Amino acid sequence: xxxxxxxxxxxxxxxxxxxxxxxxxxxxxxxxxxxxxxxxxxxxxxxxxxxxxxxxxxxxxxxxxxxxxxxxxxxxxxxxxxxxxxxxxxxxxxxxxxxxxxxxxxxxxxxxxxxx
Amino acid sequence: xxxxxxxxxxxxxxxxxxxxxxxxxxxxxxxxxxxxxxxxxxxxxxxxxxxxxxxxxxxxxxxxxxxxxxxxxxxxxxxxxxxxxxxxxxxxxxxxxxxxxxxxxxxxxxxxxxxx
Numbered sequence: 669x670x671x672x673x674x675x676x677x678x679x680x681x682x683x684x685x686x687x688x689x690x691x692x693x694x695x696x697x698x699x700x701x702x703x704x705x706x707x708x709x710x711x712x713x714x715x716x717x718x719x720x721x722x723x724x725x726x727x728x729x730x731x732x733x734x735x736x737x738x739x740x741x742x743x744x745x746x747x748x749x750x751x752x753x754x755x756x757x758x759x760x761x762x763x764x765x766x767x768x769x770x771x772x773x774x775x776x777x778x779x780x781x782x783x784x
Numbered sequence: 785x786x787x788x789x790x791x792x793x794x795x796x797x798x799x800x801x802x803x804x805x806x807x808x809x810x811x812x813x814x815x816x817x818x819x820x821x822x823x824x825x826x827x828x829x830x831x832x833x834x835x836x837x838x839x840x841x842x843x844x845x846x847x848x849x850x851x852x853x854x855x856x857x858x859x860x861x862x863x864x865x866x867x868x869x870x871x872x873x874x875x876x877x878x879x880x881x882x883x884x885x886x887x888x889x890x891x892x893x894x895x896x897x898x899x900x
Contacts, residue, residue: 701887703890708793709892709893710788710790710875710890710891710892710893711875711890712890713887713888713889716887726887756827758829760829760888762888772831772834773831773879773888775828775829777826777827777828778827778828
């Protein structure tokens with residue numbers, strides 16, 4: 669009963685370093701998302717994927733990259749960390765609305781990233 | 785593009801009283817879903833309630849109910865008999881049911897404080 673699993677939960681990066689935030693879901697969902705949540709703000713969509721091999725940009729994609737080689741995994745890559753990327757990152761997954769009729773999105777616990 | 789607006793950054797309520805959180809949205813679509821998510825200090829995103837746009841009847845889940853006004857594009861959340869455990873950030877969200885990809889779009893959130 670794992671749902672959506674994100675790792676790590678916390679990370680401190682130096683400016684210019686790179687890292688990958690991992691996200692795995694075990695519900696066989698087609699849709700996966702990456703959001704960032706800045707302090708006191710809502711969630712902004714970074715990237716999303718509608719299935720393995722298909723990804724697309726969201727509202728704030730600059731400075732990030734994603735891949736979706738399997739249905740289960742949707743890692744988020746930061747290539748050159750900048751202080752503006754200090755945020756809490758959430759991964760989420762959901763069934764495909766049209767074929768499965770389910771609307772609910774399931775979220776991971778979040779990753780708190782600080783870039784110094 | 786769809787947008788979701790929550791105009792109340794913070795709200796407070798006395799325990800056992802009723803509070804209403806506001807949400808408006810903008811869309812040209814006729815078929816969509818609306819959600820309220822709760823985010824306690826643990827950061828976990830918890831689905832509180834959902835509303836299908838094609839249903840005129842307002843959704844209810846125990847102490848939580850919505851006032852869905854489709855023509856006005858308004859979707860408020862009413863919490864009755866407020867409890868200390870209701871203190872959290874509340875996010876309104878929109879998901880398209882007519883197009884793909886059906887991204888989940890969030891408002892900026894309302895922080896709810898509950899006083900004993």
